[in-house]
Amino acid sequence: MIETIHLSKSYGKLHALVDLQLRIEQGKVFGFIGPNGAGKSTTMMILATLLEPTEGEAYVSGYDVRKEPAAVRQSLGYMPDFFGVYDNLTAVEYLDFYAGAYKIPSSRRKSLIADLLELVNLSDKAESYVDSLSRGMQQRLSLARCLIHDPQVLILDEPASGLDPRARIELREILKQLRGMKKTILISSHILPELAELCDEIGIIEKGRLIACGDIDEVSVRASGVTLMMVRTLSNHHRAAVLLSENLYVEDLEEQMDGFRFRFIGTDEEKAALLRDLIGAGVAVSYFGESSENLEAVFLAITEGVAKL
Numbered sequence: 001m002i003e004t005i006h007l008s009k010s011y012g013k014l015h016a017l018v019d020l021q022l023r024i025e026q027g028k029v030f031g032f033i034g035p036n037g038a039g040k041s042t043t044m045m046i047l048a049t050l051l052e053p054t055e056g057e058a059y060v061s062g063y064d065v066r067k068e069p070a071a072v073r074q075s076l077g078y079m080p081d082f083f084g085v086y087d088n089l090t091a092v093e094y095l096d097f098y099a100g101a102y103k104i105p106s107s108r109r110k111s112l113i114a115d116l117l118e119l120v121n122l123s124d125k126a127e128s129y130v131d132s133l134s135r136g137m138q139q140r141l142s143l144a145r146c147l148i149h150d151p152q153v154l155i156l157d158e159p160a161s162g163l164d165p166r167a168r169i170e171l172r173e174i175l176k177q178l179r180g181m182k183k184t185i186l187i188s189s190h191i192l193p194e195l196a197e198l199c200d201e202i203g204i205i206e207k208g209r210l211i212a213c214g215d216i217d218e219v220s221v222r223a224s225g226v227t228l229m230m231v232r233t234l235s236n237h238h239r240a241a242v243l244l245s246e247n248l249y250v251e252d253l254e255e256q257m258d259g260f261r262f263r264f265i266g267t268d269e270e271k272a273a274l275l276r277d278l279i280g281a282g283v284a285v286s287y288f289g290e291s292s293e294n295l296e297a298v299f300l301a302i303t304e305g306v307a308k309l
């Protein structure tokens with residue numbers, strides 16, 4: 001269980017986290033979504049007892065992060081967004097080093113490490129050097145490290161960042177297994193679809209404030225009136241670019257090879273009007289809709305059996 005009560009953190013004049021109220025029940029997966037600098041890592045570092053809050057309280061498995069940091073650390077596995085790996089160590093040696101740090105008896109380590117490597121699909125890399133592993137593999141090894149002391153709570157700071165779509169899907173499958181083991185998981189990301197399938201609840205944080213929180217169906221990006229959209233065009237690309245850039249409800253317009261990606265902040269009626277305008281201006285629209293994880297599915301199909309991470 002994770003709980004924060006009026007939790008705040010300031011770095012000098014910057015209020016990185018403001019009055020955060022969060023409660024994540026045992027066995028739940030909570031997705032923490034927000035743009036760069038929103039305060040996700042700050043929250044996670046406070047929960048991991050690596051940063052002192054300015055105000056408020058935080059509890060992990062019922063332990064107070066300020067008063068009982070040792071008990072908090074024993075009950076949680078924390079995966080930072082940047083993790084150091086150790087050169088000249090094999091995957092097994094790396095995990096053995098951390099098992100030692102958690103005072104796990106030598107007699108238990110061999111089978112424990114074998115089990116963890118199996119869980120994160122790295123059994124065949126047991127004797128490989130850590131620095132020779134791909135980013136996806138290192139990320140999974142780092143996840144295994146977090147699990148070495150069998151914590152009830154996992155705090156994973158953007159574990160999918162820097163991974164290609166296939167590696168993300170593999171990671172998601174492992175996280176599903178952890179959910180099956182009834183771990184409480186707090187996981188952060190910039191991207192909602194990345195977490196949608198995995199999380200029981202999500203919280204959206206912006207500029208240090210939790211702006212929406214709850215069941216995944218209740219809190220969608222749509223609920224806050226913002227949709228990430230894709231438009232693909234076959235002709236009159238330039239005309240479409242002008243219309244989109246002039247549309248009041250289009251933000252963060254990004255031109256791509258065969259179309260556009262943008263945030264749409266209007267209603268469904270305004271969305272329909274935009275499509276009407278595009279077609280009316282002679283733009284051949286081959287796709288108009290929400291940007292989804294389709295790309296991941298396509299990537300997976302293409303790389304099926306080919307990409308070995």
Ligand SMILES: Nc1ncnc2c1ncn2[C@@H]1O[C@H](COP(=O)(O)OP(=O)(O)OP(=O)(O)O)[C@@H](O)[C@H]1O
Pocket residue numbers: 011014016034035036037038039040041042043081
């Ligand atoms: N040690 C620090 N000193 C000063 N400001 C900091 C420090 N750490 C973070 N900040 C600021 O606090 C705010 C929140 O940062 P934080 O890293 O928690 O955001 P985040 O949501 O995790 O972002 P990202 O997705 O980039 O990791 C940012 O404005 C950041 O610049």
